[in-house]
Amino acid sequence: MRRVNPDERAKIAFWLNGRRVSGEAEPRMLLTDFLRHVLGATGTHVGCEHGICGSCTVLIDGVAQRGCLTLAAQAEERAVTTVESLAGADGALNALQTAFQKHHALQCGFCTPGILMSFTDYFARNPNASEADIRAVLGGHLCRCTGYAGIVEALVEASRSGNPAA
Amino acid sequence: MSQVLGKPLLRKEDPVLLSGRGRYADDLPVPNGTVHAHIIRSPHAHATILRIDASAALAEAGVWAVVTGEDVRRISDPFLIALKPQINQWSLAVERVRYFGEPVALVVADTRYLAEDAAELVQIDYEPLPAVVDLEAARSPSAPLLHPEARTNEISVRRFSYGDPKGAFEGADARVALTLDYPRNSFTPIECYVVVAEYRPHEKSYDVLANFQGPFSTHAVMARALRVPGTKLRLRxxxxxxxxxxxKLSIFPYIVLAALAARITGRPVKWVEDRAEHLAAASSGPNRITEIEAAVRKDGRILALRLDQIEDYGAFLRAPMPGPLYRMHGAVTGAYDIANVEVTNRVVLTNKMPASLIRGFGGPQLYMALERLVQRIAIELHLDPLEVIKRNVIAREKFPYKAAAGALYDSGDYLRAVELAVGNGRLEDLKRRRDVARAAGRPYGIGFAAIVEPGMSNMGYLSTLLTAEARDKPGPKNGAISMATLNIDPLGAVSLTADVTVQGQGHATVLSQIVAEQLGLKVGDITVILELDTLKDEWSIAAGTYSCRFSPGAAVAAHLAAVRMRDKLAEIAAKQLNILPDDVEFADGMIGSRNNPDNALPFGRVAGTAHWSPVMLPEGMPPGLRETAVWSPPGLEPPSSEDRVNTSLTYGFVFDMCGVEIDPLTFEARVDRYVSMHDAGRLLNPLIAMGQMRGSFAQGIAAALYEEFVYDENGAFLSGTFADYLVPTVGEIPPVEILHMETPSPFTPLGAKGIAEGNCMSVPACIANAIADALGVKDVRLPATPRRLHALMAAAEPKRPPPTSRGGR
Structure with a gap:
């Protein structure tokens, strides 16, 4: 493993949504700050910085993780996937995003990227999730606008579509 | 005939937000050379600042400044408030700190990480002072004073009397009284505060980007604090x-602080609030003790009300406080026809974070008292609580109804709403569920709440705080101004701006529907831009998004602008089509004759005439296509000399009922079934309206069962993380059955009332009533946590009440 001095900036490189990216950061820099302020990928949001609200959720090697509890250095040479990857190149929404719009599952949209990323991971592993399963996973996210009802409806519909994360 | 308005159209905002392409404050580019700020906050509830030594921090590379209260006092003025004596507050603590988390110094450095490092090198010496946290204790003459210059912590007491409450109480069959204690909470948006401020020394002007929500009356407060005219504080x-x-009103002191730091450092300064700061110090709803009493007839008819409301605003009174005490004032009798009322309002300061705007704004506190009292009336008179509600609600034929304290209720049919809600077997089902649970030994109760939901505040309501003589001096305050501007470009493309701030409601979609409806276009044809620039956009003091002002306010302004534009285009088209303007129809992107579909022109062609060919316009018509409409509804008058005030323009109605079961092992309150009936007048977009109601319901549940800002007796803050301050997740929000009826408001052209706050107001009271019914108790404290319910149910054990937002016991 590469050793880096705590007070020195070092180059960090990984794959972000399939593209090779790199930037300089101190070892203590959070992955969320690196994504947002070094790489300019502002789709990932910061809501609490203590791992509870879930807004910052991204995939690292396909697994949902709290970006605010991850150091940028921990993403070195790994594949990071964020909300910016979900829509098609032409902007077309995927099944999960479409269901969110249809069921009014977002209002301010600030918590939404984290929820989308959690379920991108979860549905990939559990294509036939029940509503109870979905509610359990959604329990890892805070939303203050919607009261969750629309989010549950959207997730259930996306789950039933067979290919929710595509 | 409505084409798009009133339809549940999907939100045009969504694709952008779902794709991670939103443009939130922290996403936007900042000017080159921007430096970053971190705030050092008070670790004490009350203390004198003896010394601030920033020399070690300033010696660090990359540190630009450590701004202190003394700097701020030198170059800015205290924030204006609605009251005398002046309670001085600057954007940093001056001489002493008065609540845990109060900003004491601002460290500005090249990066936020460096600023936080440098903050650890700043030496601050405090001399702790005794703190007063409980609002009753704060009223005692021996209490420590927060602001010695005010000579009291109870900085305002106002008594109001309408009708003949004394006579009614003397002649009543019975009196029913209750004391309520409403807790402190917030609704903690997931995005915290963000400010980026620049100072331009040659113009002596500030240019600030901030996720401020309004009301824009606060712009004047900020400009005065910065000692500049309004045009020198450009707020975007x-x-x-x-x-x-x-x-996000309460970001305003930070806007001033960042602006001052930009002036001191000569650099653009950015500050992003973190969650710990937000929970400790951003904003809280005020906690309130209400002593309420009713004079009643044997049949449950309420003849008079008496309220003594003591509200805790924390360490400072910030504009526009004490709003929660006065925003509901005209409607203090709620949904009931009560002619005689006596109200005493008391404003108290304690060593807690300052209270300010919060969804529901005074409604939850008022209805907790009023609706709990209605249940007590039923119990003490051996009546059915639903019967007491029905006997007292305002009859349909009395609308528009002038309430005792001055509110002019526009429309409603409350009895019908109640009957629709309990009908269809809903109430029987609740009773059946209750009986089954009780037969099995499980505590189960049914609660009701009937509330009036005000929409669009009269900007003069707060002046009710002053006596009529004191109001006369500065002159009357009243009204509520909304503005919108509609543009059509030379190719016929339509765009709209309006004086609202985006918070996620979906205003761009609804405004598009309003404009498309008038112009015969598709919703997708309308571009709505709601980022706001105080130097370039239309606004007045009421601008912003708060107090349900969108549907009765900004939406109406957009409608009026669209009607005016339509009339202008109709005249242009009529001349070209050789028909009368009244014969012109707008449909499917064409403007043509109502009687001859072949005689029509494309919308863009007609619009283009106003730009390219003024010679073809009807005589006297100004060229160009830009209409700014100002909606200033009549009826929002200043408080009368008898202190009657029509506090809002529209008044919706909500009737809730629920069944709550309490787990005898875990002491958890579980909402078994919840029904909520709404009448918000005409719905402009039912999908978005439903979203507002569901969200408001969830926040009502949060206030009723989970969320509370807790302090100990010394003012230490005990709710500093999301692990301590419990925001409900999906598992905590029960299903809700939402019902609707529409009695359009006759006071606005669209007939729409506010809808986003009703359940914040009704749910806490409704659930408290159900818990009282389940346990047979009089005193129900919210949030009704398992710990509190255990204390009520396990009376045999020695009582150890937990710390509360009043502080200590």
Whole structure:
């Protein structure tokens, strides 16, 4: 493993949504700050910085993780996937995003990227999730606008579509 | 005939937000050379600042400044408030700190990480002072004073009397009284505060980007604090905001602080609030003790009300406080026809974070008292609580109804709403569920709440705080101005701006529907831009998004602008088509004759005439296509000399009923079934309206069962993380059955009332009533946590009440 001095900036490189990216950061820099302020990928949001609200959720090697509890250095040479990857190149929404719009599952949209990323991971592993399963996973996210009802409806519909994360 | 207005259209905001392409405040580019700020906050509830030594921090590379209260006092003025004596507050603590988390110094450095490092090198010496946290204790003459210059912590007491409450109480069959204690909470938007401020020394002007929500009357407060005319404080609001719920008004002291730091450092300064700061110090709803009493007839008819409301605003009174005490004032009798009322309002300061705007704004506190009292009346008179509600609600034929304290209720049919809600077997089902649970030994109760939901505040309501003589001096305050501007470009493309701030409601979609409806276009044809720039956009003091002002306010302004534009285009088209303007129809992107579909022109062609060919316009018509409409509804008069005030323009109605079961092992309150009936007048977009009601319901549940800002007796803050301050997740929000009826408001051209706050107001009271019914108790404290319910149910054990937002016991 590469050793880096705590007070020195070092180059960090990984794959972000399939593209090779790199930037300089101190070892203590959070992955969320690196994504947002070094790489300019502002789709990932910061809501609490203590791992509870879930807004910052991204995939690292396909697994949902709290970006605010991850150091940028921990993403070195790994594949990071964020909300910016979900829509098609032409902007077309995927099944999960479409269901969110249809069921009014977002209002301010600030918590939404984290929820989308959690379920991108979860549905990939559990294509036939029940509503109870979905509610359990959604329990890892805070939303203050919607009261969750629309989010549950959207997730259930996306789950039933067979290919929710595509 | 409505084409798009009133339809549940999907939101045009969504694709952008779902794709991670939103433009929230922290996403936007900042000027080159921007430096970053971190705030050092008070670790004490009350203390004298003896010394601040920043020399070690300033010696660090990359540190630009450590701004202190003394700097701020030198170059800015205290914030204006609605009351005398002046309670001085600057954007940093001056001489002493008065609540845990109060900003004491601002460290500015090249990066936020460096600023936080340098903050650890700043030496601050405090001399702790005794703190007063409980609002009753704060009223005692021996209490420590927060602001010695005010000579009291109870800085305002106002008594109001309407009708003949004394006579009614003397002649009543019975009196029913209750004391309520409403807790402190917030609705903690997931996006915290963000400010980027620049200072231009040659113009002596500030240019600020912030996720401020309004009301823009606060712009004047900020400009005065900065000692500049309003045009020298350019405030820009980003296109997206991560929720607000009232909370993002209270960013305003930070706007001033960042602006001052930009002036001191000569650099643009950015500050992003973190969650710990937000929970400790951003904003809280005020906690309130209400002593309420009713004079009643044997049949449950309420003849008079008496309220003594003591509200805790924390360490400072910030504009526009004490709003929660006065925003509901005209409607203090709620949904009931009560002619005689006596109200005493008391404003108290304690060593807690300052209270301010929050969704519901005074409604939850008022209805907790009023609706709990209605249940007590039923119990003490051995009546059915639903019967007491029905006997007292305002009859349909009395609308528009002038309430005792001055509110002019526009429309409603409350009895019908109640009957629709309990009908269809809903109430029988609740009773059946209750009986089954009780037969099995499980505590189960049914609660009701009937509330009036005000929409669009009269900007003069707060002046009710002053006596009629004191109001006369500065002159009357009243009204509520909304503005919108509609543009059509030379190719016929339509765009709209309006004086609202985006918080996620979906205003761009609804405004598009309003304009498309008038112009015969598709919703997708209308571009709505709601980022706001105080130097370039239309606004007045009421601008912003709060107190349900969108549907009765900004939406109406957009409608009026669209009607005016339509009339202008109709005249242009009529001349070209050789028909009368009244014969012109707008449909499917064409403007043509109502009687001859072949005689029509494309919308863009007609619009283009106003730009390219003024010679073809009807005589006297100004060229160009830009209409700014100002909606200033009549009826929002200043408080009368008898202190009657029509506090809002529209008044919706909500009737809730629920069944709550309490787990005898875990002491958890579980909402078994919840029904909520709404009448918000005409719905402009039922999908978005439903979203507002569901969200408001969830926040009502949060206030009723989970969320509370807790302090110990010394003012230490005990709710500093999301692990301590419990925001409900999906598992905590029960299903809700939402019902609707529409009695359009006759006071606005669209007939729409506010809808986003009703359940915040009704749910806490409804659930408290159900718990009281389940346990047979009089005193129900919210949030009704398992710990509190255990204390009520396990009376045999020695009582150890937990710390509360009043502080200590």
């Amino acid at each position: 609001i980003p296109p997206d905001s991560g929720g607000s719920f009232g909370i």
